[in-house]
Amino acid sequence: MDLSSGYPFWLIKNGLPFDYPKLEQNIQTEVAILGGGISGALVAHYLISAGIKCVVVDSRSIGLGSTCASTSLLQYEIDTPLCKLKNLVGLENAVRSYQLCAEAIETINTISRKIKYKEFEPVKSLYYAANDKDASFLKEEFEIRKQYGFQVKYLTKAQLHKQYKITAPCAILSQCASKINAYSFTHSLHQYNIKKGLQVYDRTPIKNIDHRKNNVILNTEKGYKIVANKLIYATGYEAVNYIKEKIVKLHSTYATISEQANEKTKFWKDNVLIWNTADPYLYMRTTADHRILIGGRDEEFYDPKKRDKLIDKKKNQLVKDFKKVFPSIDFIPEFTWTGTFGATEDGLPFIGHYPHLPNSYFALGFGGNGITFSLIAAQIITDLITGKKNGDAEIFSFQRI
Numbered sequence: 001m002d003l004s005s006g007y008p009f010w011l012i013k014n015g016l017p018f019d020y021p022k023l024e025q026n027i028q029t030e031v032a033i034l035g036g037g038i039s040g041a042l043v044a045h046y047l048i049s050a051g052i053k054c055v056v057v058d059s060r061s062i063g064l065g066s067t068c069a070s071t072s073l074l075q076y077e078i079d080t081p082l083c084k085l086k087n088l089v090g091l092e093n094a095v096r097s098y099q100l101c102a103e104a105i106e107t108i109n110t111i112s113r114k115i116k117y118k119e120f121e122p123v124k125s126l127y128y129a130a131n132d133k134d135a136s137f138l139k140e141e142f143e144i145r146k147q148y149g150f151q152v153k154y155l156t157k158a159q160l161h162k163q164y165k166i167t168a169p170c171a172i173l174s175q176c177a178s179k180i181n182a183y184s185f186t187h188s189l190h191q192y193n194i195k196k197g198l199q200v201y202d203r204t205p206i207k208n209i210d211h212r213k214n215n216v217i218l219n220t221e222k223g224y225k226i227v228a229n230k231l232i233y234a235t236g237y238e239a240v241n242y243i244k245e246k247i248v249k250l251h252s253t254y255a256t257i258s259e260q261a262n263e264k265t266k267f268w269k270d271n272v273l274i275w276n277t278a279d280p281y282l283y284m285r286t287t288a289d290h291r292i293l294i295g296g297r298d299e300e301f302y303d304p305k306k307r308d309k310l311i312d313k314k315k316n317q318l319v320k321d322f323k324k325v326f327p328s329i330d331f332i333p334e335f336t337w338t339g340t341f342g343a344t345e346d347g348l349p350f351i352g353h354y355p356h357l358p359n360s361y362f363a364l365g366f367g368g369n370g371i372t373f374s375l376i377a378a379q380i381i382t383d384l385i386t387g388k389k390n391g392d393a394e395i396f397s398f399q400r401i
């Protein structure tokens with residue numbers, strides 16, 4: 001699958017920071033993890049920490065799936081607003097999903113400190129009404145989040161303008177959010193995990209997989225075998241190759257990043273993450289090296305050729321969108337990219353055992369919260385493998401197909 005094109009910023013910034021070998025022999029392990037992006041890296045981190053021998057294998061160089069294209073905003077706010085999610089999955093599961101995403105951000109912070117990763121940066125998140133007709137929905141969303149204990153403030157039009165210089169009907173300001181670089185975080189995790197015994201192989205496509213009664217055999221394109229007791233699919237959107245039901249709708253998304261400003265430049269108050277209620281939504285963040293990153297303008301198709309032809313047009317549209325929000329901030333686009341993106345019907349990920357494939361688990365962090373979902377997947381799957389009860393597993397399980 002063609003997952004991204006153009007110039008994903010983190011790939012340009014960090015290049016290929018580490019070398020990983022190809023698999024060139026038969027091996028045996030307790031757990032094989034298919035996919036070495038951020039999901040595979042987090043799952044491996046939890047498994048290795050639990051003392052389980054595991055191996056990561058990826059067809060691409062590490063991180064070159066969706067992970068390098070990620071704009072890497074960490075939010076507890078799921079693409080489906082809480083006041084709508086409760087109607088899809090029930091109030092309890094909806095609130096719990098939001099709580100788990102909030103906890104995931106804190107846990108990623110803890111992991112970052114543990115592995116001495118420096119690019120995790122806590123910030124607030126600002127969610128504003130894109131037009132007058134979304135104002136009452138945003139108020140309802142604010143009320144339900146407040147009721148269930150999320151740290152939120154409601155900003156009126158005047159407060160929003162005074163504090164953030166944004167002209168919009170109203171906004172929710174959330175305390176819990178952060179910025180990261182998913183690509184460098186993935187490499188940092190792998191480097192840490194390798195020191196704890198993880199084996200990581202890249203440029204090693206798995207051509208076919210034999211799910212047997214007592215184990216799983218992964219056959220590489222070059223004819224080597226990985227024999228594992230369990231297999232975890234951390235294959236990102238390429239999971240559609242292994243699951244017969246249509247669990248995710250694939251589309252295309254776009255992002256553009258500005259040239260570097262000088263380090264004294266102030267963009268907006270507290271460099272909060274900003275997104276809005278439009279469909280598709282517009283979002284923006286700043287980076288540690290003084291750039292502004294804007295994303296959105298999604299198209300409802302997966303067709304890499306058609307998607308790529310639109311890169312230049314989308315860049316111009318995103319810049320125009322930004323100028324409408326912040327007419328007085330300079331934005332000179334430097335790198336633009338596009339990627340495949342996927343959303344599930346309820347906005348929640350699919351995590352856990354897929355009954356048609358024995359001895360396997362899926363860690364599929366789809367949607368705008370892909371990264372926080374990957375962390376939740378790592379926790380749930382590790383519990384399932386180590387035989388611990390996990391009260392949240394059902395919320396994201398395949399049973400809801």
Ligand SMILES: Cc1cc2nc3c(=O)[nH]c(=O)nc-3n(C[C@H](O)[C@H](O)[C@H](O)COP(=O)(O)OP(=O)(O)OC[C@H]3O[C@@H](n4cnc5c(N)ncnc54)[C@H](O)[C@@H]3O)c2cc1C
Nearest residue numbers: 035037038039059065066067070072073206236339370371
């Ligand atoms: C433009 C864009 C912006 C985004 N912004 C955000 C954001 O702000 N916040 C957020 O939380 N999420 C965001 N996401 C989503 C997030 O990036 C993804 O959820 C996340 O990167 C998925 O990581 P992954 O490890 O599951 O998948 P991937 O990074 O795609 O890794 C899966 C790996 O599996 C490997 N693989 C698959 N099949 C095989 C096989 N047969 N053999 C060997 N290897 C195989 C692939 O090569 C691939 O490297 C964004 C995504 C895009 C595209």
